[in-house]
Amino acid sequence: MPNFTAVDKFLESHLTESLEELKTLTAQPSVAAQNLGMAETAQLVKEMLQVRGFAADLYDTGGFPVVIAHQQGTSDKTLLIYNHYDVQPPEPFDLWTSPPFEPEERDGRIYGRGISDDKGHFVSRLLAIDALLDIYGDLPCTIKFILEGEEEIGSVHLPAFINKHRDTLSADACIWEFGGVDHRDIPMQYLGLRGICYVELSVQTAAMDVHSGLGGSIFPNAAWRLNWALSTLKDQDEHINLPDFYDPILPPTEMDVQMLSELPPVSEEYRSRYGVDQFLKDFQNETELRIAGVFEPTCTICGLTSGYQGSGSKTVQPAKASAKVDFRLVPNQTPKQVLNQLRAHLDREGFPDVEITFLGGGPPARTDPEDPFVKLVVDTSAEAFGAPMQLVPMVGGSGPNHAFINTLKLPVVTTGIGYPGSNAHAPNENIRIDLYLKGAKHISRIIHAFGQA
Amino acid sequence: MPNFTAVDKFLESHLTESLEELKTLTAQPSVAAQNLGMAETAQLVKEMLQVRGFAADLYDTGGFPVVIAHQQGTSDKTLLIYNHYDVQPPEPFDLWTSPPFEPEERDGRIYGRGISDDKGHFVSRLLAIDALLDIYGDLPCTIKFILEGEEEIGSVHLPAFINKHRDTLSADACIWEFGGVDHRDIPMQYLGLRGICYVELSVQTAAMDVHSGLGGSIFPNAAWRLNWALSTLKDQDEHINLPDFYDPILPPTEMDVQMLSELPPVSEEYRSRYGVDQFLKDFQNETELRIAGVFEPTCTICGLTSGYQGSGSKTVQPAKASAKVDFRLVPNQTPKQVLNQLRAHLDREGFPDVEITFLGGGPPARTDPEDPFVKLVVDTSAEAFGAPMQLVPMVGGSGPNHAFINTLKLPVVTTGIGYPGSNAHAPNENIRIDLYLKGAKHISRIIHAFGQA
Numbered sequence: 001m002p003n004f005t006a007v008d009k010f011l012e013s014h015l016t017e018s019l020e021e022l023k024t025l026t027a028q029p030s031v032a033a034q035n036l037g038m039a040e041t042a043q044l045v046k047e048m049l050q051v052r053g054f055a056a057d058l059y060d061t062g063g064f065p066v067v068i069a070h071q072q073g074t075s076d077k078t079l080l081i082y083n084h085y086d087v088q089p090p091e092p093f094d095l096w097t098s099p100p101f102e103p104e105e106r107d108g109r110i111y112g113r114g115i116s117d118d119k120g121h122f123v124s125r126l127l128a129i130d131a132l133l134d135i136y137g138d139l140p141c142t143i144k145f146i147l148e149g150e151e152e153i154g155s156v157h158l159p160a161f162i163n164k165h166r167d168t169l170s171a172d173a174c175i176w177e178f179g180g181v182d183h184r185d186i187p188m189q190y191l192g193l194r195g196i197c198y199v200e201l202s203v204q205t206a207a208m209d210v211h212s213g214l215g216g217s218i219f220p221n222a223a224w225r226l227n228w229a230l231s232t233l234k235d236q237d238e239h240i241n242l243p244d245f246y247d248p249i250l251p252p253t254e255m256d257v258q259m260l261s262e263l264p265p266v267s268e269e270y271r272s273r274y275g276v277d278q279f280l281k282d283f284q285n286e287t288e289l290r291i292a293g294v295f296e297p298t299c300t301i302c303g304l305t306s307g308y309q310g311s312g313s314k315t316v317q318p319a320k321a322s323a324k325v326d327f328r329l330v331p332n333q334t335p336k337q338v339l340n341q342l343r344a345h346l347d348r349e350g351f352p353d354v355e356i357t358f359l360g361g362g363p364p365a366r367t368d369p370e371d372p373f374v375k376l377v378v379d380t381s382a383e384a385f386g387a388p389m390q391l392v393p394m395v396g397g398s399g400p401n402h403a404f405i406n407t408l409k410l411p412v413v414t415t416g417i418g419y420p421g422s423n424a425h426a427p428n429e430n431i432r433i434d435l436y437l438k439g440a441k442h443i444s445r446i447i448h449a450f451g452q453a
Numbered sequence: 454m455p456n457f458t459a460v461d462k463f464l465e466s467h468l469t470e471s472l473e474e475l476k477t478l479t480a481q482p483s484v485a486a487q488n489l490g491m492a493e494t495a496q497l498v499k500e501m502l503q504v505r506g507f508a509a510d511l512y513d514t515g516g517f518p519v520v521i522a523h524q525q526g527t528s529d530k531t532l533l534i535y536n537h538y539d540v541q542p543p544e545p546f547d548l549w550t551s552p553p554f555e556p557e558e559r560d561g562r563i564y565g566r567g568i569s570d571d572k573g574h575f576v577s578r579l580l581a582i583d584a585l586l587d588i589y590g591d592l593p594c595t596i597k598f599i600l601e602g603e604e605e606i607g608s609v610h611l612p613a614f615i616n617k618h619r620d621t622l623s624a625d626a627c628i629w630e631f632g633g634v635d636h637r638d639i640p641m642q643y644l645g646l647r648g649i650c651y652v653e654l655s656v657q658t659a660a661m662d663v664h665s666g667l668g669g670s671i672f673p674n675a676a677w678r679l680n681w682a683l684s685t686l687k688d689q690d691e692h693i694n695l696p697d698f699y700d701p702i703l704p705p706t707e708m709d710v711q712m713l714s715e716l717p718p719v720s721e722e723y724r725s726r727y728g729v730d731q732f733l734k735d736f737q738n739e740t741e742l743r744i745a746g747v748f749e750p751t752c753t754i755c756g757l758t759s760g761y762q763g764s765g766s767k768t769v770q771p772a773k774a775s776a777k778v779d780f781r782l783v784p785n786q787t788p789k790q791v792l793n794q795l796r797a798h799l800d801r802e803g804f805p806d807v808e809i810t811f812l813g814g815g816p817p818a819r820t821d822p823e824d825p826f827v828k829l830v831v832d833t834s835a836e837a838f839g840a841p842m843q844l845v846p847m848v849g850g851s852g853p854n855h856a857f858i859n860t861l862k863l864p865v866v867t868t869g870i871g872y873p874g875s876n877a878h879a880p881n882e883n884i885r886i887d888l889y890l891k892g893a894k895h896i897s898r899i900i901h902a903f904g905q906a
Contacts, residue, residue, distance in 0.1 A: 208727060
């Protein structure tokens with residue numbers, strides 16, 4: 001390993017300056033869901049890259065623009081860094097201690113909407129690049145950035161955009177937009193995401209709601225049609241009844257199970273944090289729960305709406321009913337398969353009247369735990385974080401990693417400045433300044449080692 | 454039949470004056486659901502009765518007061534008239550042509566909130582009494598009025614109030630708060646109401662909603678628990694699965710079926726008005742549809758609510774879910790039976806976690822179509838309305854008629870000034886002035902005949 005004394009000294013001495021730059025970016029609202037400040041933020045991000053010598057451009061996507069930047073390095077290796085410049089809506093405002101778009105430092109943390117998800121990750125990476133450029137004069141590998149503006153609204157245009165710009169985005173490895181430590185302050189390497197197929201199921205049985213004293217006896221009831229249709233999708237033992245649903249599934253490997261078994265226990269924390277009396281199944285141990293959480297598909301009702309929902313009673317038979325349903329997918333399921341299976345299932349069960357609206361999704365994707373880039377990232381983590389990185393083969397959530405893994409054929413790794421108390425997507429979102437510095441140290445080491453590899 | 458020339462002449466010559474009184478009462482808001490003007494209206498109603506020689510008082514009910522009034526007649530017969538002084542909320546205001554509490558006459562109609570339901574019925578009855586008092590000097594039978602202030606919010610206190618004041622309210626027959634003509638202008642005699650048991654079913658599986666990427670795999674889902682529980686209540690062929698649910702039911706008599714078969718067809722009107730492609734069952738004829746509509750019990754989902762209900766997708770697993778469900782009951786079912794059956798059913802099916810909240814209800818009740826008072830009311834209708842009254846053994850809706858039929862042991866008949874275009878419970882509620890006069894003519898004939906009977 002090279003001596004990183006000079007790099008670390010730069011990072012430490014330029015930390016305040018970098019945090020000021022992060023505060024400026026955080027003070028610029030960029031709420032994709034509310035179309036707030038998006039163009040201004042894309043422009044700001046482009047300029048932040050340009051001042052560091054990156055060639056940077058905005059690209060049209062059909063939605064909010066993507067920023068792509070690149071800077072030539074001294075080796076023939078190329079590292080692609082993925083971030084996003086959009087943030088979650090700040091509401092509810094009254095639960096914020098300081099205003100969401102006026103970043104404020106308190107007790108070693110800085111608070112603001114989007115400062116953890118995802119602006120802090122981005123700017124800490126720029127700090128690492130500043131250090132390398134300052135110490136070495138140039139970058140040890142070519143670095144490309146891609147920042148999208150729609151991550152918080154489902155990355156709707158990103159997979160098609162990446163497919164179209166495969167050549168521009170060609171690289172040898174990819175660093176994901178997030179990463180960080182768990183509750184023990186151990187840095188975690190998340191190597192895969194489940195896929196998702198999110199649909200709305202809706203039924204309409206009449207032109208208007210009808211008094212239940214009349215309609216209940218003689219007209220079809222949209223809420224009942226929906227209820228019966230949903231009840232056929234999944235049995236009470238959690239078996240999902242779509243045709244061939246389980247056929248494409250790859251079971252976890254021995255190594256996957258081994259990695260999951262080495263993770264710290266979570267069940268007691270889940271019980272207390274979420275106020276859950278019992279789990280969905282009678283898990284025999286933590287590993288079984290871990291496996292179910294990431295290597296099994298789900299069919300989750302996320303929302304139900306029909307008829308009267310106020311206080312007290314209203315005697316009405318609803319004309320319309322709908323449900324939001326998400327299917328989490330595991331390798332090698334795809335949203336397209338599930339949509340076809342769902343239609344076939346509903347028709348077969350006598351529910352051709354239940355309409356399916358696809359609200360978004362993507363396939364699962366994972367990086368091979370034995371990929372050399374994973375080893376490089378893990379090896380460089382201990383010096384930065386003070387603890388070696390722990391491997392997690394898959395997590396339960398979903399995201400556009402499939403576009404990087406399947407389309408661009410890149411190993412994708414996570415590292416960054418996140419921690420369990422960051423309140424991402426919630427009021428009082430924040431970063432820990434100590435982790436911000438550690439994240440920058442890790443990135444500078446990854447870039448350096450990757451250039452030498 | 455006596456000669457009603459003088460009575461009718463009085464009604465016609467005092468019509469304008471009576472409508473002015475009705476407008477004054479209608480201009481006084483009395484929205485029970487919004488606690489608006491209730492005490493003022495109860496007081497106004499009491500005074501309207503007192504000026505006609507009634508002894509009238511307000512009675513505490515635990516909710517809005519009941520007005521009870523009586524005036525001695527020359528015979529030993531007592532007629533009880535039930536009305537209510539509360540009205541539905543007027544919203545949405547922007548759909549009213551004239552303001553809801555500023556009664557306005559247009560094209561032979563008068564518009565205003567509550568003018569049909571139920572203030573017009575009440576004041577037209579006062580007009581009939583004015584005529585009899587003017588022509589004869591006294592009443593041919595004792596008349597008692599009971600007006601409640603909670604009809605539009607479920608008559609919550611009325612049954613217990615009536616039970617407590619059985620002696621004060623003792624009578625020989627009862628005239629219901631509403632009545633009127635159908636779309637052919639034929640006066641209808643509605644002889645019974647179904648019962649109702651309205652519940653909220655609710656489930657809570659966690660202290661808070663959880664990200665579906667986590668919760669979907671390992672925590673119970675409130676929306677799924679509710680869905681599965683509901684799906685056990687009723688089969689797709691409309692069979693309700695509560696234990697012993699159908700045991701107490703009396704089938705319609707031959708006379709009931711005969712009465713229903715004589716009613717005009719409704720299926721085409723239902724199809725077009727409500728935009729329904731097909732009925733709930735494959736009814737073979739209008740009579741089958743009529744029977745199902747009033748002599749069969751129902752289990753209707755009136756509302757569903759859980760999790761995310763906005764546009765697009767939100768990946769959340771709901772901690773809470775609830776449904777509003779109403780059971781319409783037929784003789785001799787009771788709400789208490791159904792509540793017990795529902796708890797037993799949910800426990801038996803493995804849903805002790807589904808809580809039942811009783812939101813109101815009452816048993817079904819019907820008046821014997823062969824009761825002499827029914828015959829009296831029907832016989833006196835032709836002269837008033839220009840067409841003989843048609844008998845309807847039961848209607849699909851529900852109301853507190855059981856307190857009058859079962860507790861006070863009275864035959865209950867309907868007559869009044871209603872018509873299908875009255876827009877009760879909707880904007881531009883109105884009465885037809887011609888029907889107002891016809892209703893008063895009928896009431897005066899009923900009172901007169903009842904005193905002689």
